[in-house]
Amino acid sequence: MSVTMEKTVRELALEEPGAARAFEQLGIDYCCGGKQTLDEACRAARVSAGEVLKALEVAQRSGQPPLRDGDWQSQPLAGLISHIKTTHHQYTRGAIARLDPLFDKVCSVHGERHPELNQLRSTFQGLAQELAAHLMKEEMILFPYIERMEQAVLQKQPIMPPPFGTVQNPVAMMEREHDSAGNALRALRAGSQGFTAPADACASYTALYQALAEFEADLHQHIHLENNLLFPRAIALEEAHS
Numbered sequence: 001m002s003v004t005m006e007k008t009v010r011e012l013a014l015e016e017p018g019a020a021r022a023f024e025q026l027g028i029d030y031c032c033g034g035k036q037t038l039d040e041a042c043r044a045a046r047v048s049a050g051e052v053l054k055a056l057e058v059a060q061r062s063g064q065p066p067l068r069d070g071d072w073q074s075q076p077l078a079g080l081i082s083h084i085k086t087t088h089h090q091y092t093r094g095a096i097a098r099l100d101p102l103f104d105k106v107c108s109v110h111g112e113r114h115p116e117l118n119q120l121r122s123t124f125q126g127l128a129q130e131l132a133a134h135l136m137k138e139e140m141i142l143f144p145y146i147e148r149m150e151q152a153v154l155q156k157q158p159i160m161p162p163p164f165g166t167v168q169n170p171v172a173m174m175e176r177e178h179d180s181a182g183n184a185l186r187a188l189r190a191g192s193q194g195f196t197a198p199a200d201a202c203a204s205y206t207a208l209y210q211a212l213a214e215f216e217a218d219l220h221q222h223i224h225l226e227n228n229l230l231f232p233r234a235i236a237l238e239e240a241h242s
Contacts, residue, residue: 003038003053003056003057004038005037005042005049006037006038006039007037007038008034008035008036008038009023009029009030009033009034009035009037009041010030010034010035010227010228012056013030013228014073014228014229016056016059016060018059018060019056019060020220020221020224021059022055022056022059023041024217024220025055026045026047026051026052026055027045027047028041028042028045028047028052029044029045029182030220030224031178031182031219031220031221031223031224031227031228032178032179032181032182032227033182034224034227034228038052072225073229076150077146077147077150077233077237078147078150078151080225080230081146081230083225084222084225084230085139085143088218088221088222088225089135089138089139089222092131092135092215092218092219092222095211095214095215095218096128096131098211099124099128099211099212099215100124100125100128102204102207102211103117103121103124103125104121105204106202106204106205106208107121109205110200110201110202110205113200116192119191120188120191123184123187123188124188127181130180130181130184131181134177134181137170138174138226141170142167142170142171142174145162145167146230146234146237148160149167149234149238149241150237152241153241159241159242166238167234167235167238168235168238171231171235174226178223178227181219181223182223185216185220188212188216189216192212195209195210195212195213196209197209
């Protein structure tokens with residue numbers, strides 16, 4: 001992997017599997033902000049270029065595995081979609097189901113001494129509602145069209161025009177919703193001091209913050225796969241056979 005400050009974060013995350021892990025640890029936005037150059041991403045995250053370049057060098061040298069995902073740049077889109085649904089969509093729904101009652105429990109015990117918990121719960125509930133609708137739209141509308149489009153190309157048949165004109169229209173909507181989710185994740189991280197439980201935290205309080213950190217990391221990787229892999233490949237496929 002050749003690292004330059006002019007390369008986009010997306011390019012680096014795709015070229016080196018361990019780069020995504022390094023970006024996650026340094027707070028570099030490689031999913032919604034994947035189109036930024038590395039220089040722009042460093043300034044946005046307020047980390048030095050030297051620190052990031054060193055982390056990327058270590059990731060490349062150590063051959064760190066990717067964050068739960070393999071190399072999907074050349075695999076069939078249908079396989080990538082299946083992976084996103086069974087790995088990330090399933091995880092997201094399960095995590096929301098676990099976090100909701102855990103938030104209620106922790107807020108009921110610690111909410112008076114730590115009022116920030118109530119704001120965190122409100123932010124999370126809003127994010128959960130948005131994600132429920134978002135995942136449904138992907139699974140019922142966008143993903144089936146991409147799969148049908150790929151199948152038509154493989155069978156050397158014409159692509160049937162979609163009711164939404166072009167795949168770029170629902171993709172643009174999904175990317176806007178990803179941006180909204182990214183903003184909510186940043187608010188959760190900021191409001192929890194980086195998911196750091198206070199000194200008087202009980203086991204449930206600590207477990208809540210650990211679960212939120214895991215939720216954030218998975219959603220980052222989830223959005224990365226869609227914004228930086230699935231969506232650009234679907235658009236390119238449509239353009240090549242329109």
